[in-house]
Amino acid sequence: MLRLMIILLMGLNVAYAAANPINNYFSYDKKIIDCSDYEFRNYVLPQVKNIISEFYLFLRKVDPINNDLVNLKLEIQSLFYTWDDLSNLCAKDQTKCNNELSSFYKQAGVVDKRITTLQSQQLLVGPIDNFMIDNRLFLTHTLYELANLNYRLVHKIERLMVKTSANNENISAELRFELQPVIQEMKLTSELMLASLMGEELRDNINFVYMNYIKLLEDFVVRKNNKDYLIEGLEETNIAWNTFHMKMTKGLRSVAPSNMNLITTMHNRWVGILKVILDR
Incomplete structure (x- = not known):
């Protein structure tokens, strides 16, 4: 099911971009960038963080029910990042690995409670419109x-906790490769x-x-504090944002103007980032 969802989403992204062509506002030579x-x-990094925060704020403001979905998504993202850090730690320090593995286990328990709560809320939902x-x-x-x-x-x-407590074995390889597909x-x-x-x-956008x-x-x-990644992918990222911004501001009428102000704020931040990176 998930593989089908991924394929459909990839197809959507291609179709979306093809149906909404837009020129890249900033042509540049990567060799002369001096950020x-x-x-x-x-x-740059603080502004990027602000854009991300405002994206989630936009989702929350569009409909309060999105608040729970955003919270669950962010908790799972945090769980993923914890696993990634733990995998690296366990390859270096088994003692610290054992301690942090317990915290990781508790974090997964919090996610489980969040999912269960959301499932219960779905069962309590009253009559809904046909399109929903x-x-x-x-x-x-x-x-x-x-x-x-x-x-x-x-x-x-x-x-893994049983294995480390019994034999104090190094579990870094298992932690990385056995848990990776699931998480x-x-x-x-x-x-x-x-x-x-x-x-x-709106969902497609x-x-x-x-x-x-x-x-x-x-x-x-x-996450990686990676300036080079931002610069290398700047053109593609900029086109993606401009496509979204144009579609939202020129063609979409289902979002309240007060919420659209957040999109404008995000756009202004992105333009500011480009000006700093491209020194314009």
């Missing part, structure tokens, strides 16, 4: 998948869930900008 570490650390039935069914199925994935994750963590699928599934309760047009812009900023620029 210092100081500029990246003190201006498919959305609700998709969300219900997604929460079911996340619950199963998290159960598998917790089971694997428990097995990566959890992360992607939670990302695909973000816009699940929105109308079709949000999925597109998340997968082609926000996700890259989160996972590589902010």
Whole structure:
């Protein structure tokens, strides 16, 4: 099911970009870019973080029900980052690894409670419009998948905890490769869930900008503190954002003007980042 969702989403992104062509506002030569570490650390990175925060604030303001979906997505993202850090730690220090593995286990338990709460809320939902039935069914199925994935994750963590407590074995390889497929699928599934309760047009826009812009900023620029990644992918990232911004501001009428102000703020921040990087 998830593989089908990924294929469909990739097709959507290609079709979306093809149907909404836009010129890249900033043509540039990567060889002459001179963004210092100081500029990246003190201006670019804080502005990128603000853009990400405002994206989630936009989702929350569009409909209060999105608040729970955003919270779950961010908790699963945090769980994924913890796993990544723990995998690196366990390759170096087994004692610290054992201590942090217990914390990771507790964090997975928090995610489980969040999923269960959301599932209960879905069961209590009253009458809904016909156009929302498919959305609700998709969300219900997604929460079911996340619950199963998290159960598998917790089971694997428990097995590793028993193994380390009994034999004090180094579990770094197992932690990395056995847990990786499960937790990566959890992360992607939670990302695909973000816009699940929105109308079709807005949902397509949000999925597109998340997968082609926000996700890259989160996972590589902010998470990895990677200036080079931002510069290398600047043209593609800029086109993705401009496509989204044009579609939202020129063609979409289903979002309140007060919420659209957030999109304008994000756009102004992005233009400011480009000006610093390209020294314009």
